[in-house]
Amino acid sequence: MNDLTPEREERSANLKGLGCSRKRVEDARFTQGKGNYVDDLKMPGMLHGDFVRSPYAHARVVSVNKDAALALDGVVAVLTAEDLAPLNLHWMPTLAGDKQMVLADGKVLFQGQEVAFVVARDRYVAADAVELVEVEYEELPVLTDPFESLKSDVVLREDLAGQTTGPHGPRKHHNHIFTWEQGDETATNQVMDSADVVVEESMYYHRTHPCPLETCGCVASMDKVNGKLTLWGTFQAPHVVRTVASMLSGIEEHNIRVISPDIGGGFGNKVGVYPGYICSIVASIVTGQPVKWVEDRMENLMATAFARDYWMTGKIAATKEGKITGLHCQVTADHGGFDACADPTKFPAGFMNICTGSYDIPVAYLAVDGVYTNKAPGGVSYRCSFRVTEAVYFIERMIEVLAIELDMDSAELRRINFIRKEQFPYQSALGWEYDSGDYHTAWDKALKTVDYDGLRKEQAERVAAFKRGETRTLMGIGLSFFTEIVGAGPVKNCDILGMGMFDSCEIRIHPTGSAIARLGTISQGQGHATTFAQILASEIGIPADSITIEEGDTDTAPYGLGTYGSRSTPVAGAAAAMAGRKIRAKAQMIAAYLLEVHDDDVEFDVDRFVVKGVPERFKTMKDIAYAAYNQAIPGLEPGLEAVSYYDPPNMTYPFGAYVCVMDIDVDTGVPDIRRFYALDDCGTRINPMIIEGQVHGGLTEALAVALGQEIAYDKMGNVKNATLMDFFLPTAWEVPNFETDHTVTPSPHHPIGAKGVGESPHVGGVPCFSNAVQDAFRAFGLRHTNMPHDHWRIWQTANDLGLHE
Amino acid sequence: MIPAAFDYYRPKDVEGVLALLQEHGDDARVMAGGHSLIPMMKFRMAEVPHLIDLQDIAALRGITIDGDTITIGAMVSQHELINHDGLSAAAPILRETALQIADPQVRYMGTVGGNIANGDPGNDMPGLMQCLDAQIELLGPEGSRVVAARDYFEAAYMTDREDDEILISVSFAVPAGGYAYEKQKRKIGDYATAAAAVQITKVGGKVATASIAMTNLSDVPVWSLGAADALVGTACEAGALKAAVAAMLGDIDPTEDNRGPVAFKRHVAGIILTRAITRAWDRA
């Protein structure tokens, strides 16, 4: 029955199910400019909000004078903390268990902080009125360096004065937030003390920003007649927003409807709850009119969630032969003025404890200290699962540094330390259970494809030519092997504000055999409407083209935790498969009834149930759907619907092997990427074309971060690069051709074996680009230099090594 | 990024423009392609209550090549510079430069006149015009006058042009010999980290004349007579290149910004100039 006869193959192809490079159904509207984004919403009587923001990074707010602004024709209201205080909305809880000012309550803690919210009849008047609000500040000493902050007498968070314990344990200093420890410190130190070789390296993973093309925004509309609040917004987790909005406002949850329309990229930036949402809701409640707030590009870069900003010091111990025996990692994490990191509650440093990487490291210890500074709050997972880019960058740099110390080839060093195929499921020293992997196969395939040995030979020749004065370019070979940890996550240890991180899918099959499925996630460009339909097509035998996928409306979709951390396929995708199986189980009973045989005598065959051994006796899913609605079937309810809430038993662990070949102009610091090869193993591949698109996008953002994208502050706490002139957003011009490849190691615990892929290329790409730059200078004694590797920093590296005569 | 309110005018001729400038004084400003001015208005760094659009003024358009003289109207776009066959043949350095300005979208809008009048040290046309010894025609209430590009730029965003004058055109002699415009930038759409415009003529295997100007390495474009002189009479061998670079480094005065510190910019300026001279010499 299972062999694919041509006839079966054709029926299977018609479904466009798993493995089909089906064209994205979303693209027709996006490519024609027919998407519907928050800022496209226009409603009768809609008002516009805009923020007065602090020009200072740390200052007392002495007074706010609204008179001139209120006098401007068209201004409806100007809200300050004083106005929000009676509603207890001048502060809001953060996802990290801290609280954050909605509007400046006596002081400001970062440049760009929200001080007052102007509401006006149109967007232009709102912007004019912002200029008319007079705020008197008294400047305070500015702390932009977390190490200084931990030593300083200056108290950033006066509201926490005297609190020696925070939501994540003891606080060591008034600017300290938490210490998060994982692993065995004593055992790790013992290994360090007795190891053949120990290398220590400090590295800074600079602050950057997800910078989605569409900035954050919302429209809040309070209907005073029926008491219902509708909130459209750029939310990566609409259901959680509804729950939080209900808890904060006291409006019962059934009276709140949150809708995420089309979203123009999120990359973690749209997970958090921002003051703009709260202010818009309050303004709508006060005025009884819809209120729109959409931040501009500078506001987005300055004030809504940043990513990274981790100061990491590693120690890695190994035998003379290169077998790693222990790893020690100490992180000082700059969280800015409020701890608004978007991590599962019990993980204040996200999954940083995946920092043992793809290697079999027997003992390890990780300590992360979160610190307040005068920088914007955030700390989101920019195109990665929680802090996984930091972890993978850390270990992939430590591997390179160890290879340098041992005078070994770093590809070989990786190979001898990989977790072996037969060790899965693998218990890591820092507490994770890796589900499946075959690292050696992937690595060998990658190195063979790029002719690694040939590249090293060419590189050696280039170094020799450089030393002879025949060339001024050097060649870097960047390697990285990464293991992601995605699909958060099991409810037993993963929650956000108390909500377990399950996800959901609800399916309705219509009488004529088409269907609608709704999920608790929300696409921001990932193509959910395409891929989820493919999962269902294979599960229930209805063509993907006949299945509508809907997400993002909390009144219609089942509760879910949203889309970030590559969790949609691992969690909601699993829920879709499980809901599909429930449909199939009922369909089997209907088919058996129609075919007048016992339930066990029919079996599923692509798009139908057939009587076992009698393939010409069958009922298609279309027949079955119709029967579900027009026949009285004894013992069965009419209709064909199912819902599944899926609590994943474990995370999934996608992995990959990347190689980058780069030529570097030593005199100008300009890198030229000659080749980039990316092998991804994301388990079962649902839509290879979408996977390829995701890999291209993730690599592009990895290139950005590694080669120039940053949010930098001067000593006064001014953001130095809050426009796209300085903030590096690569275009087709800067991006090289990417070669993609794959192996397939399914997840053993996921219903269809899929692991998630949206973020892998970013996680693996950043260290790969960085390693390529650094590798180019290895022959001249470079051990480590920090990203971003923009022209002047690469030039500086060459200059420091004495390469400019 | 919402500009303050402004009144919008679209006169049909230069007289109309002059009249509006007279009437509103400091409160009025002309707009060419708008790709420097509109961003400044959106940042509210420029407040322009009366905005005078030059798009409808035919007299400011067109490229003419009349014998030995090339004249480019102020409203000629960077896109037109790239696609004008006659100009590309007569003065290929314009095309080479324009292709390194921003991206196609910006080049459709950005004009030669706006790029020069703006007085932004990051703009590429000013250095090029100095290299070509262009003459800038201005028209004001007192009539028209001509200023040499080498005398035009006073400081960042400050030029010899009076507020009530409009830039009409630039003209220069058809350049002879080899040329190069070399520019280092961080990404597409970025202003130069360092850029060099070079024209060289060759007689008997030696440099007969040279002209060199640098972009974004001071608060004004830098025409370096010393650098050019260092090349004259040489065959652009290593020693001559070094001398030219040394002379140029004496004339520039870069400041630190997000593109990098001063030492880096000075080093890159030397490399970029060396490459520009080498390419121009090869083409001479």
Ligand SMILES: Cc1cc2nc3c(=O)[nH]c(=O)nc-3n(C[C@H](O)[C@H](O)[C@H](O)COP(=O)(O)OP(=O)(O)OC[C@H]3O[C@@H](n4cnc5c(N)ncnc54)[C@H](O)[C@@H]3O)c2cc1C
């Ligand atoms: C993303 C981006 C990247 C860019 N990159 C580069 C680059 O790499 N190199 C580069 O050189 N430029 C660059 N530019 C600038 C672009 O070339 C501008 O268009 C140009 O500098 C100004 O030309 P404009 O026609 O747009 O002038 P506008 O913006 O309209 O005007 C600029 C100024 O000149 C004045 N002005 C304009 N025309 C006249 C006139 N005829 N008489 C008197 N005053 C006048 C205006 O009043 C205004 O003060 C970039 C712009 C953008 C948006």
